Amino acid sequence: MKIGIIGTGAIGSILAERFAQAGHQVKVTNTRAMPELEKIAAKLGATAATLHDVVKDVDAIIFSMPFGAYKDLPKDLLKEVPQDVVVMDTSNYYPFRDGEIPELEQITESEYISGILNRPLVKVFNNILEYTLKHHGKTAGAEGRVAISIAGDNPEHKKVVAQLVDLTGFDTVDAGSLAESWRQQPGTPAYCTELNEAELKQALGNAEEGKAPAIRDFIMDNLRKMVSWPTYEEILAGNRLHEMGRGK
Numbered sequence: 001m002k003i004g005i006i007g008t009g010a011i012g013s014i015l016a017e018r019f020a021q022a023g024h025q026v027k028v029t030n031t032r033a034m035p036e037l038e039k040i041a042a043k044l045g046a047t048a049a050t051l052h053d054v055v056k057d058v059d060a061i062i063f064s065m066p067f068g069a070y071k072d073l074p075k076d077l078l079k080e081v082p083q084d085v086v087v088m089d090t091s092n093y094y095p096f097r098d099g100e101i102p103e104l105e106q107i108t109e110s111e112y113i114s115g116i117l118n119r120p121l122v123k124v125f126n127n128i129l130e131y132t133l134k135h136h137g138k139t140a141g142a143e144g145r146v147a148i149s150i151a152g153d154n155p156e157h158k159k160v161v162a163q164l165v166d167l168t169g170f171d172t173v174d175a176g177s178l179a180e181s182w183r184q185q186p187g188t189p190a191y192c193t194e195l196n197e198a199e200l201k202q203a204l205g206n207a208e209e210g211k212a213p214a215i216r217d218f219i220m221d222n223l224r225k226m227v228s229w230p231t232y233e234e235i236l237a238g239n240r241l242h243e244m245g246r247g248k
């Protein structure tokens with residue numbers, strides 16, 4: 001496959017490297033000038049592209065940028081991209097970092113991004129920590145393989161996404177439509193809690209609509225009170241304490 005990735009940060013760089021290692025042709029972009037981007041791309045086994053070129057002549061596109069940066073993307077970025085190209089979004093919204101966005105009281109985070117991009121998309125790789133993605137992948141069928149949920153409205157696109165997730169070392173669970181993707185947003189039991197397929201299905205079902213933002217902020221407030229930036233273990237433990245955020 002030919003894959004374009006926008007963002008070479010924590011998540012985008014791991015995905016680029018994994019897909020390139022698996023034999024896919026990967027193009028990447030970020031905000032850097034071309035000489036620096038070329039060096040980053042070469043380390044990942046990818047090629048460097050401008051924002052406009054990274055979405056051209058590809059089978060799949062992955063947006064992996066800070067939530068607040070999407071609104072500044074060119075409105076016509078995906079205008080010429082054929083509808084059979086699978087578009088993925090890995091983003092998560094944290095108001096302390098991304099600012100208050102009142103629309104998110106009515107729609108899911110990825111519906112908001114879909115509106116900005118004027119394009120249906122698949123929400124994936126948002127509910128796995130960078131550390132987990134980097135270190136905890138296993139081969140298909142391995143005991144205790146961690147699962148990632150996939151939300152979106154196009155079943156064919158979700159199949160392609162599931163194959164890509166498998167390449168990164170994780171199982172998948174279909175989390176329903178993009179409108180249902182609140183079940184995998186920050187503050188839910190399915191958010192970065194490192195669960196296997198059966199546990200993740202259960203966690204998605206256990207999510208309570210409207211409760212996640214308060215739990216997300218509770219967890220984040222606790223993590224931000226720590227003297228030094230929390231470790232992977234502390235973040236995972238914090239996410240797993242979501243029940244506390246409900247005052248239970």
Ligand SMILES: NC(=O)c1ccc[n+]([C@@H]2O[C@H](COP(=O)([O-])OP(=O)(O)OC[C@H]3O[C@@H](n4cnc5c(N)ncnc54)[C@H](OP(=O)(O)O)[C@@H]3O)[C@@H](O)[C@H]2O)c1
Binds near residue numbers: 009073091127131
């Ligand atoms: N970190 C995690 O554990 C994790 C897990 C799951 C999901 N997520 C979510 O996934 C998204 C990416 O996370 P991350 O941790 O990988 O972020 P990150 O490390 O901050 O990287 C963000 C990347 O986006 C690029 N970028 C920003 N604005 C851009 C623009 N206008 N055009 C092109 N590229 C742009 C940045 O470019 P430069 O390199 O030039 O600055 C950088 O490469 C976020 O929404 C995050 O919430 C993160």
